[in-house]
Amino acid sequence: MVKHIGETGVESALEVVEYGAGKPVIAVTAGVHGDEVTGVYTARRLIGELEKQPPIKGTVRVLPVVNPTAMRCLARRSPFDGADMNRIFPGNTSGSLSERVAAAVWTQTEGADAIIDLHCCSQHLLPYILAVHEEFDFAREHARRITMPVVIRSEGTPGQLFTEACRRRGQAACIIELPSAASEGGVNKPASDLCFNALLDFLRSHGMLEGEVKGREPSFYGGLTDVNAPRAGLWTPVREAGAFVSAGDVLGTLDDEPVPAPEEALLMAVRPLCYVFEGRLEVATYAVRAYCE
Secondary structure (H helix, E strand, O other), X not given: OEEEEEEOOEEEEEEOEEEEEOOOEEEEEEOOOOOOHHHHHHHHHHHHHHHHOOOOOEEEEEEOOOOHHHHHOOOOOOOOOOOOHHHOOOOOOOOOHHHHHHHHHHXXXXXXXXXEEEEEXXXXXXXXXXXXXXXXXXXXXXXXXXXXXEEEEOOOOOOOHHHHHHHHHOOEEEEEXXXXXXXXXXXXXXXXXXXXXXXXXXXXXXXXXXXXXXXXXXXXXXXXXXXEOOOOEEEEEOOOOOOEEOOOOEXXXXXXXXXXXXXXXXXXXXXXXXXXXXXXXXXXXXXXXXXXX
């Protein structure tokens, strides 16, 4: 199904692909931000798999490109109104083009038992699930079914599809953040592979696809925190993303001066060898284990 949404002089086409029937209903969305194409690619892969292997029970609804006008420009926002769609849910049927599309997406996901929204993060970050897992038990249990290594606590920014779905409708919802590729319009294939397999596991966990869950439950962490270099200079990393560090461990050096880890944590990102300057001194990003486990 393709739903055409327009305001004066402009139009957007919202593609909705559905497989199966009945409960549970799982909605997968991608392309809310038009430059986050690894999520779009992964959603398309899921559609291809469901063409070959439809659900044995329940319904899977996939919206592979929520913001096609932004994707055409490989931009975060639509060129017609400049709105960040992931800050305006549940949308407005009488608003700008992005607000109307958001309202249509809100309607398409209304009856879902669970929502997974695919996004992209920095190319240096590890992939992760973003959830309000300390705010809602059902959000934590939802994330627990997704077999990716890490769940990060969301700060709960209003206007995002998953936060509004959790708060307004009591729906289990989360984001999966996939590291972007280095090139414009590029797909991070290893990140897509990880996410694609996790989506299949998620459907298996609900009895919607045949077979056993193959991956492991994720570990839960707090929010992401940056480590900043003390000043401008040449950053040389020592540790890599994915490493566990203790307080005082050397993460890298700034002009041969050690930059220590502030606390025991999982390194989610480490910038490669580079010069850093005032205004962008972050050299690493970490997360600490969450109390909810």
